[in-house]
Every structure is written in C-alpha cells, then in structure tokens.
Amino acid sequence: MQKIIKEFEFNGAVVEIMENSLGLINNTYVLRSGSEKFILQKINTYVFNNPIQLMENIYLITNHINNLNKISLEIIKNKQGSLLVESDGDFWRAFKFIKSQVFLKIDDSSLIIECAKCLANFHKDFSVFPFKKLHTVIPNFHNTPVIFDRFKEMLLHTSESNKIECVSQINYVLSKENDCKIIHNLILKKEIPLRVCHNDPKISNILFDSKKKAICLIDLDTVMSGTILSDISDAIRTCCVSQSEEEIDLEKVFFKFDYFEIFIKSYLKVNYDNLNKIELSNLVFSVELIFLEQGIRFLSDYFNGNKYFKVNHQKHNLLRANNQLKLSKEIRNNKSKLQKILDNIIHNF
Ligand code: GN1
Ligand code: MG
Secondary structure, three states, X not given: OXXXXXXXXXXXXXXXXXXXXXXXXXXXXXXXXXXXXXXXXXXXXXXXXOHHHHHHHHHHHHHHHHHOOOOOOOEEOEOOOOOOEEEOOEEEEEEEOOOOEOOOOOOOHHHHHHHHHHHHHHHHHOOOOOHHHOOOOOOOOOOHHXXXXXXXXXXXXXXXXXXXXXXXXXXXXXXXXXXXXXXXHHHHOOOOOOEEEOOOOOHHHEEEOOXXXXXEEOOHHHOEEEOHHHHHHHHHHHHOEOOOOOOOOHHHOOEOHHHHHHHHHHHHHHHHHHOOHHHHHOHHHHHHHHHHHHHHHHHHHHHOOOOOOOOOOOOHHHHHHXXXXXXXXXXXXXXXXXXXXXXXXXXXX
C-alpha cells in the first residue's frame, strides 16, 4: 500500500492506516499523516468495470455540489493530476477526510429528519443538472425486471441443495414477477421521469457531525440517472427499520411506521414540488419493491458464491436476504396503513 500512497498528493508522510469495513463493495482505508486524515479506496472492479468513467462522474458531481457552496467529498488527485492510480490491475482513489460520524441504524427520530432533508436537498440540488452528462456506471442498476430475470437465470445454475434450502424464498420471489415490472413500465411510458439519483442512499452513506446534523451524502459511485423513487425508498429501507439489514434474528426486524411518517414529511417539505403525481402514488409500493429488490440481490449473490457483496461467512447474504424479504412482506401487508399516512401528509401540502 505504501507504493500507492506515494502516488498521491498527501501532505506529509502517512503514519497510520486504518481499515474501514462499513461498505459492502469497495475497500476503504483511513490514513493519517500528522494531524490530517485522508480516505484511500480500492475500487471493486468486479462491480465497477470502468473506474475511469466512475471517477469522471464523481468529479462532476462533487464540483457541482461544491459550486453550490455545500459540503461534498473532495477528490485528492495523484501527483500527475489524475483522478485515479492504477497499480497491478487495481484502481485506487483518495478523498479528503471529513470529520464525522455514521450510523448503521436509527434510534432517534431527529436523525430521520436529517436523513430525509439531506436526500431531498441532494435531489433538489441536482434537479437542474443534466443527467446525460453522467456515465451509466452500472447499467440497469435499479432495473428490477432485469434483476428479476437474472435471478431466474441464476436458478438454472443453482445447486439442488441451495434450491431446497431456499424453496420458500425462491417461490416468494418468483410470485412477484409482475410487481417487479410496475415502476419500470411507468419509466418506459415516461410517466415516471429519469432524474439524477444517488442510487445508494443507505443510512451509512450519510455523514453526520458531532451534533447529529447531516453533513452530506457520500459513496457517490452510483450517482446516475434513475427514478427518484428508488432513492426515497432505499433511504427508507435503512432509516425506517428497527434493525439493520445485518440483523439475523427476524423477530427483532420490523418496519417503523412512525419513522416513515417523519421521513416522508421531512423529505416532502424540501422537495415536494419536484415530484409528480405518479411518483407520489407509487411511493408506498416502491418501498415494498426496494426491499424485494435488495432481497433478490442478496439471494442471487448467495447462489452465485458471494462474489458481489462482501461477506463474513458463507450464509451471510442468505441471512441478509431473509431480513429484506421479511420487510418487503411487512410493507405489502400494511400498504393501506402506509398509504393513509402518506395521503394525510400530502393533503397538508
Ligand atoms: C452496496 O457500497 P455500499 O456498501 O454502500 C450496494 C448497494 C446496496 C448496499 C446494501 C454498488 O452499497 O446497492 O443497496 O450495498 N452498492 C452497489 O447494503 O451495489
Ligand atoms: Mg457503494
């Protein structure tokens, strides 16, 4: 790693390297040199096969946010002025360190307000940004019908023992083929517009200051066009739940309806005007769908030998899938309750 560190324009000699294992995709290290800290990341090229385009996107996005005088990640270029360092087929990048804290789940409703406002401001700030300038770093990233089809294809190569082990999960997913198409069809019909989306606004991708005020969204790897519904629902997926996606005791895992109400109210206060009627009327469904989609992604990766998401043990992705599928079912069973909460909020706008 010293060889990589030497390639970047860090101030002073790096005296400490600490691994940060929060993300499920890239490898992240916090470096310290004197009183300054930096972030060094090795990009996962199994997931991101064009790191150059990826960094071009992040360059555009962070410049856009900085030009609005708001805080965002700041790229540290290498000594030749490029956004990446390539070494032995690996791609590395660096950012300035932002003093902050992160949360894996929320036990305090004031954090919900912060998360919702942070995401809504991100959407508002990018509502004028032409998404065509951004490369599509992962095609079909939140295209649920494609994710469903890949799952079906995966089943053709899945061992009988895995299929027997997961028969109820598989049958549940397969019964949802039509649901997977609903939002995507509305996009095709242009009833749901494409907008600049973060595409991964999970709670641990928001930095907070010491007073628990949101500073900014990080992990800008997947910022590209998409439906704003997958962003809103993905934030709700990790903010409005009793336990994180890592919880294996499903008795402890449930959706927090009161947090949902606070999240939606706070989000719409900032960005109501930018959403159309079709987006609003599909919002509750999009929450059910994002849990389903994430469940399918974890389960597919389990069947595929855990190549995509980092795991600590062989069944890790299966347990995460169970957690997400439970929540998807819970939303489905409480649709009208959630719709009522949403309608009441919209009524007052
Ligand atoms: C990954 O990179 P990270 O850990 O923030 C994944 C998201 C998933 C999330 C589940 C590029 O996010 O899509 O929702 O794990 N990112 C990518 O925790 O696939
Ligand atoms: Mg990520």
